[in-house]
Amino acid sequence: MIVPGSVDDVTSGLQAAGYLPGESTALVSYLATRLGKPVLVEGPAGVGKTELAKKLAEYLGRDLVRLQCYEGLDEAKALYEWNYRKQLLRIQTEAEDAGWQAVQDDIFGEEFLLSRPLLQAIASEEPVVLLIDEIDKTDQEFEAMLLELLSDFQISIPELGRIEAKTMPVVLLTSNNSRELTEALKRRCLYLWLDYPTPERELEIVRLHAPELPETVAARLVEVVSMVRELDLKKPPSIAESIDWARALLLLGAEDIDQQTFRETMSIIVKHRTDLDTVAERVGVRLAA
Amino acid sequence: MSLPQHLVGFGDELRREGVAIGTSELNDAFAALGEVGWTAPGPFREALAATLAKSPDDRRVFDLVFDRYFFRAAEGAALQAGIRESEAAAEGMGGEQGDRIDYEALREQILEAIAAGDEAALRDLARLAIAAFGRQGQGSGVLGVDVQRIRRALGLKSEPGQMVKGEGSSVEYPLSRDQIRKFEQYLRRELERAQIERTQTLPAARPLNELDRALPSGPAQDLAAVHRVVMQLKRRLASQGHQARGHARHAHVDVRRTMRASLETGGVPVVLKYKPKRPRRPELYVLCDVSTSVTSASVFFLSVLHALHDSFRKMRSFVFVERISEVTDVFSRERDFKAVNEAISKDAGVADVSGYTDYGRVWREFLESVEDDLHPRATVIVLGDARTNGRDPRADIFARVSERAGRTFWLNPEPKLYWNYGDSVISAYEPYCEAYECWTTPQLETFVKALTRPMHA
Numbered sequence: 001m002i003v004p005g006s007v008d009d010v011t012s013g014l015q016a017a018g019y020l021p022g023e024s025t026a027l028v029s030y031l032a033t034r035l036g037k038p039v040l041v042e043g044p045a046g047v048g049k050t051e052l053a054k055k056l057a058e059y060l061g062r063d064l065v066r067l068q069c070y071e072g073l074d075e076a077k078a079l080y081e082w083n084y085r086k087q088l089l090r091i092q093t094e095a096e097d098a099g100w101q102a103v104q105d106d107i108f109g110e111e112f113l114l115s116r117p118l119l120q121a122i123a124s125e126e127p128v129v130l131l132i133d134e135i136d137k138t139d140q141e142f143e144a145m146l147l148e149l150l151s152d153f154q155i156s157i158p159e160l161g162r163i164e165a166k167t168m169p170v171v172l173l174t175s176n177n178s179r180e181l182t183e184a185l186k187r188r189c190l191y192l193w194l195d196y197p198t199p200e201r202e203l204e205i206v207r208l209h210a211p212e213l214p215e216t217v218a219a220r221l222v223e224v225v226s227m228v229r230e231l232d233l234k235k236p237p238s239i240a241e242s243i244d245w246a247r248a249l250l251l252l253g254a255e256d257i258d259q260q261t262f263r264e265t266m267s268i269i270v271k272h273r274t275d276l277d278t279v280a281e282r283v284g285v286r287l288a289a
Numbered sequence: 290m291s292l293p294q295h296l297v298g299f300g301d302e303l304r305r306e307g308v309a310i311g312t313s314e315l316n317d318a319f320a321a322l323g324e325v326g327w328t329a330p331g332p333f334r335e336a337l338a339a340t341l342a343k344s345p346d347d348r349r350v351f352d353l354v355f356d357r358y359f360f361r362a363a364e365g366a367a368l369q370a371g372i373r374e375s376e377a378a379a380e381g382m383g384g385e386q387g388d389r390i391d392y393e394a395l396r397e398q399i400l401e402a403i404a405a406g407d408e409a410a411l412r413d414l415a416r417l418a419i420a421a422f423g424r425q426g427q428g429s430g431v432l433g434v435d436v437q438r439i440r441r442a443l444g445l446k447s448e449p450g451q452m453v454k455g456e457g458s459s460v461e462y463p464l465s466r467d468q469i470r471k472f473e474q475y476l477r478r479e480l481e482r483a484q485i486e487r488t489q490t491l492p493a494a495r496p497l498n499e500l501d502r503a504l505p506s507g508p509a510q511d512l513a514a515v516h517r518v519v520m521q522l523k524r525r526l527a528s529q530g531h532q533a534r535g536h537a538r539h540a541h542v543d544v545r546r547t548m549r550a551s552l553e554t555g556g557v558p559v560v561l562k563y564k565p566k567r568p569r570r571p572e573l574y575v576l577c578d579v580s581t582s583v584t585s586a587s588v589f590f591l592s593v594l595h596a597l598h599d600s601f602r603k604m605r606s607f608v609f610v611e612r613i614s615e616v617t618d619v620f621s622r623e624r625d626f627k628a629v630n631e632a633i634s635k636d637a638g639v640a641d642v643s644g645y646t647d648y649g650r651v652w653r654e655f656l657e658s659v660e661d662d663l664h665p666r667a668t669v670i671v672l673g674d675a676r677t678n679g680r681d682p683r684a685d686i687f688a689r690v691s692e693r694a695g696r697t698f699w700l701n702p703e704p705k706l707y708w709n710y711g712d713s714v715i716s717a718y719e720p721y722c723e724a725y726e727c728w729t730t731p732q733l734e735t736f737v738k739a740l741t742r743p744m745h746a
């Protein structure tokens with residue numbers, strides 16, 4: 001396990017793990033490890049929010065515990081659940097001899113507890129990185145529960161009592177801004193806004209993911225992508241699209257992005273019908289014939 | 290002042306601008322600063338941002354307040370210590386005094402600096418541009434207006450024609466709004482610094498101008514905000530417009546066409562077909578100043594224009610800077626706001642010759658092109674700041690426009706505080722129109738109510 005000593009440590013650590021952080025990303029990640037506060041990471045789709053958590057875990061030498069949020073996610077799926085089948089089985093086999101009452105004390109022991117990501121992160125012997133992905137998909141009630149957890153780092157289970165954190169997780173929450181999160185939750189967190197990267201950094205990222213792509217093509221790719229992002233599209237291309245495009249160009253053995261290559265491959269970076277038209281009209285024509 | 294004092298002061302200013310900050314945020318900020326080496330400006334700012342600004346909106350306000358607060362703090366200290374920035378540097382770079390400044394060359398340098406992200410060069414170039422501009426005439430008296438004028442004098446626009454060459458690369462990419470804004474920030478800061486040195490006092494700390502706060506940070510958000518405004522206006526105008534149409538005497542239902550259409554709905558006449566009406570003369574004329582092409586005011590105005598076109602079929606619209614250019618066709622051709630915006634920025638190029646609004650010329654050209662059309666049932670709306678840069682306002686021609694039209698309105702995007710200040714001449718026009726301060730949706734609604742009030746001709 002690693003305890004970073006400076007922001008620069010985090011920068012190089014993430015880089016070594018294959019994630020190229022921007023200035024604020026490295027700084028906030030470092031603060032998270034020092035201050036023990038959760039980080040709320042927001043930004044457009046595909047800018048590396050999820051990836052940051054994975055790579056931070058890798059760099060810190062911690063396990064990643066991931067809670068993927070979705071509409072209707074409840075405590076049973078996020079915190080813990082009693083293993084009903086197993087409990088029933090025990091009752092069936094033992095209630096005959098020992099009596100119902102005796103079995104009941106038995107079946108609410110840790111053995112019958114199914115721990116879900118949040119409990120898992122809290123109870124872990126080794127400190128973990130806890131990723132609560134797409135928190136904006138849940139409801140406010142769930143958020144309130146989470147807030148309590150993130151404030152006290154303990155969970156109380158009526159039948160078992162209180163389970164306190166043995167180790168402090170580094171917590172990252174991501175959101176795509178589909179709804180406003182509560183002030184209380186934000187207050188508890190450090191805030192990191194992840195945006196599209198600068199062209200320089202994006203070039204490095206593309207080179208990292210598609211090292212065999214000729215440098216000139218990669219540079220051109222980044223320039224074209226930044227041009228495309230300037231157009232008010234429904235869904236501007238993200239880093240993920242840049243990487244996909246780079247790989248496709250590599251497969252095609254492209255030596256340049258000319259009009260034809262662009263026409264044939266642009267559906268990799270823009271998906272919407274109307275976006276495609278806009279991009280063809282505004283960017284395609286500007287490339288070499 | 291000590292760091293904790295500054296932090297508290299900074300937090301106070303953020304609170305005044307509506308950012309929710311309590312002691313727990315300040316504690317976190319202080320703790321965060323303790324963890325990073327904040328002698329470098331980057332980590333200092335980012336550590337504060339991570340603990341104090343927790344949404345993109347808050348971050349926007351944070352950046353504005355941060356610049357202002359710490360800039361003032363530094364300038365205040367400099368004033369006390371009697372330190373002056375030497376003007377010689379800028380003068381030296383400007384070449385021979387009295388010569389015409391080569392804007393073209395200056396522009397090239399600025400584009401290069403923007404492409405290279407060279408902050409130090411941008412700062413120097415901002416000073417140079419201010420010095421060059423200062424020689425041309427006096428400022429408007431309002432920093433924001435001067436910033437826009439200098440930008441336009443330099444021909445810096447975010448539009449398809451404006452390309453920046455990347456460093457050591459052959460591909461050009463468009464100058465982005467953010468890049469332009471960055472340069473504007475330097476301009477503003479250097480103008481402010483010059484002012485402080487001239488007057489030897491710090492200006493009173495005023496709340497952030499709404500226009501500054503509203504500056505969208507990226508194209509996506511930009512459009513979303515515009516759409517909200519448009520929707521609101523559209524609904525309002527649409528509901529009031531329908532009433533008016535319902536009462537109109539000559540809206541005869543065409544029974545035959547209605548029945549034919551109803552065959553598709555199983556005989557239920559859900560879609561009423563009206564008999565085509567006699568073509569009528571336009572009832573609405575809109576003139577829109579597009580000289581502040583990257584500020585939110587003009588995006589706002591364009592969205593207003595867009596919404597008006599959606600609701601009023603009989604309307605003609607014009608954009609202007611130095612001259613006017615009719616854009617009615619653009620709106621009938623394009624439904625999509627983005628496409629309209631693009632097309633208009635091309636037309637604005639036509640209307641922009643020197644980069645200065647010439648209201649006299651605008652009225653003359655407008656009158657020439659609509660004279661025969663204008664009638665007492667028509668409404669004329671002007672969207673503009675009424676800043677003439679010292680030219681003759683020609684209120685006499687404006688009066689003639691107003692005479693021929695039924696009603697004339699003026700929507701001014703500047704706070705009333707700035708009206709008639711510097712080179713704003715709105716009072717010259719006020720006898721001939723109803724002027725409204727308008728750069729927000731609620732203000733627009735106030736105006737819309739007036740617009741849909743029955744006319745007493």
Ligand SMILES: Nc1ncnc2c1ncn2[C@@H]1O[C@H](COP(=O)(O)OP(=O)(O)OP(=O)(O)O)[C@@H](O)[C@H]1O
Pocket residue numbers: 018019020021022044045046047048049050051052176205208239240243
């Ligand atoms: N800084 C970076 N360095 C290296 N790779 C990156 C970086 N940022 C993003 N990527 C790559 O971009 C892709 C998309 O990232 P990721 O899935 O984390 O985005 P996200 O922000 O979580 O998107 P969503 O909002 O859709 O969940 C991943 O394949 C990741 O490897």
Ligand SMILES: [Mg+2]
Pocket residue numbers: 049050051133174
């Ligand atoms: Mg993700």
